[in-house]
Amino acid sequence: MKMQLAMVAGALIVTAQVHASLSSFDTGAGLYGDGVGTIDPNWTASLAAGSPNAPGPITGSTYLVPNGTTYNANGGTYALVPGAWAANTLSSSWISYYSPPTLPDENGETIQYQLQFNAASAGLIGIQWWSDNSSTLLVNGIPVGLLNNNTFTTGTSVSGVSLNQGLNTIDVDVFNAPQGQPDWGNPEGVRVEFSGDVSAVPEASTMLAGALMLLPFGMSAVRIMRRKVLA
Numbered sequence: 001m002k003m004q005l006a007m008v009a010g011a012l013i014v015t016a017q018v019h020a021s022l023s024s025f026d027t028g029a030g031l032y033g034d035g036v037g038t039i040d041p042n043w044t045a046s047l048a049a050g051s052p053n054a055p056g057p058i059t060g061s062t063y064l065v066p067n068g069t070t071y072n073a074n075g076g077t078y079a080l081v082p083g084a085w086a087a088n089t090l091s092s093s094w095i096s097y098y099s100p101p102t103l104p105d106e107n108g109e110t111i112q113y114q115l116q117f118n119a120a121s122a123g124l125i126g127i128q129w130w131s132d133n134s135s136t137l138l139v140n141g142i143p144v145g146l147l148n149n150n151t152f153t154t155g156t157s158v159s160g161v162s163l164n165q166g167l168n169t170i171d172v173d174v175f176n177a178p179q180g181q182p183d184w185g186n187p188e189g190v191r192v193e194f195s196g197d198v199s200a201v202p203e204a205s206t207m208l209a210g211a212l213m214l215l216p217f218g219m220s221a222v223r224i225m226r227r228k229v230l231a
């Protein structure tokens with residue numbers, strides 16, 4: 001037990017020293033090519049305050065919407081990614097609160113997608129995002145951008161967004177508009193990319209969870225983590 005506790009402490013120290021480029025928190029970062037049901041470990045999803053209920057269960061997790069995803073509408077099957085939505089890339093991918101995000105949906109709910117991280121220093125960043133349907137982008141509770149269109153192959157971007165040193169919260173509140181067709185699939189999702197040279201570390205609860213996962217693997221896992229530290 002003493003050895004295991006020491007390993008947890010060592011793992012926490014190593015994890016806390018991981019300073020990653022902010023782009024490592026893009027939606028679906030590092031998951032390109034993974035399949036339906038893959039969880040994005042950085043982003044969470046919840047029902048926005050005052051929103052009607054969503055048609056699918058909200059677990060708090062967010063799920064990759066991989067290239068090749070389809071949906072049913074008007075008696076046929078249609079391409080979602082790429083197709084109605086822009087194709088995923090090595091940089092970022094679409095995510096949704098439900099997997100796959102192709103349920104019939106006339107509820108008109110708003111899902112809040114959230115990322116929390118600790119910035120090593122204050123700084124300015126750029127954010128590009130896509131959503132289905134309209135969305136509001138908030139940084140530390142302050143609205144900084146709106147996306148209000150039905151062209152899901154074209155995102156929008158904001159620049160000069162201020163981050164605090166320490167904890168920061170990024171929210172994208174996505175409204176899924178009813179389409180008057182209760183039997184058709186009505187996909188809902190978001191995709192986000194960051195730019196800028198601010199480095200970040202995972203929020204504290206994420207670091208603890210990662211440390212606990214190292215217990216079965218011993219010090220070899222700690223050595224592996226050291227090799228994977230990002231500048």
